[in-house]
Amino acid sequence: MELNAVYAGTFDPVTNGHLDIIERASQMYDTLYVTIFDNPAKKTLFSLEERIDFLKEATKDLDNVIIDYSHLLSVEYAKKKNAKILVRGLRATMDFEYELQLAFSNQYLDDSIEMIFLMTKPNHSFISSSAVKEMASHFHCVEGLVPKCVVDGLNKKYRKEG
Numbered sequence: 001m002e003l004n005a006v007y008a009g010t011f012d013p014v015t016n017g018h019l020d021i022i023e024r025a026s027q028m029y030d031t032l033y034v035t036i037f038d039n040p041a042k043k044t045l046f047s048l049e050e051r052i053d054f055l056k057e058a059t060k061d062l063d064n065v066i067i068d069y070s071h072l073l074s075v076e077y078a079k080k081k082n083a084k085i086l087v088r089g090l091r092a093t094m095d096f097e098y099e100l101q102l103a104f105s106n107q108y109l110d111d112s113i114e115m116i117f118l119m120t121k122p123n124h125s126f127i128s129s130s131a132v133k134e135m136a137s138h139f140h141c142v143e144g145l146v147p148k149c150v151v152d153g154l155n156k157k158y159r160k161e162g
Contacts, residue, residue, distance in 0.1 A: 005029040005085035005116070008037050008074040009052050012044040013150045014058055015132055017124035021089040024118055026062045033081050034059065036069040045133055052155060058147040073111040084116045091125045 011018060011034075013056055026032045036051050046054070048069055055067045070077045073094050074086055077079055086106065088099050103115045120127075136142050136154040 002030040002082075002150065003085070004031040004033065004083035005087050006033045006035055006074060006078045006080060006081065006083045007087040007089075007133050008035050008077070010042050010044065010129070011036050012042065012129050013051065013146060013153065014054050014144050015124070015129055015150075016126045016144070017060055017089065017091065017120045017127040018160055019147065020124050021087065021118050022059060022065060023062065023133065025116075026065050029085065031083075031085075032062075032065050032087070033034045033077075033083060034065055034067050035074075035077060037074060037077075038071055040088060045157065046153065054150050054153060057149040074107065075106050075113045076112050079110065084112065084114060086113055088115055088117050089120050090117050091120050102109060102156070118123050119160075 005028070007022060009018065022032065022034055026080070032149060033057055036055070039114060044051070052067055052069060059065045059067065077082070078086055078125060090096060090099060090100070099117065106115060132142050132145050133154070137158055139158065142154060146154070
């Protein structure tokens with residue numbers, strides 16, 4: 001039986017911390033759907049198309065990773081894709097409270113979908129999309145925090161706006 005998983009996020013932009021989770025989760029599951037979901041609480045810098053392109057470029061060597069987007073709730077999307085697992089990344093204890101609430105909400109909606117938490121590696125624990133965007137907006141180098149395609153995208157975005 002095939003075991004599929006979903007790694008959901010806004011990915012605005014994808015960071016090396018996200019890629020760490022994607023690479024490790026792709027080794028655990030037959031198919032990993034890396035899926036961009038709407039989060040009305042977040043104002044994004046990059047368009048959906050740009051975020052899809054960044055993810056496709058950054059994961060092009062991972063044969064079992066499928067980049068997608070959805071307007072559904074993650075548990076609804078997982079069910080539609082025949083995925084029994086939602087993968088979530090944890091950077092530090094600050095993520096735990098939010099992820100715990102999300103896990104309980106998802107369990108309430110569909111208790112057949114399990115959530116698996118992967119701790120990011122320590123060298124990625126401080127990286128967030130928000131921090132990367134803030135650094136880049138002040139023209140600081142973010143190489144090593146995000147894939148090259150994102151570095152280029154951030155430079156272009158802030159050069160144009162700045």
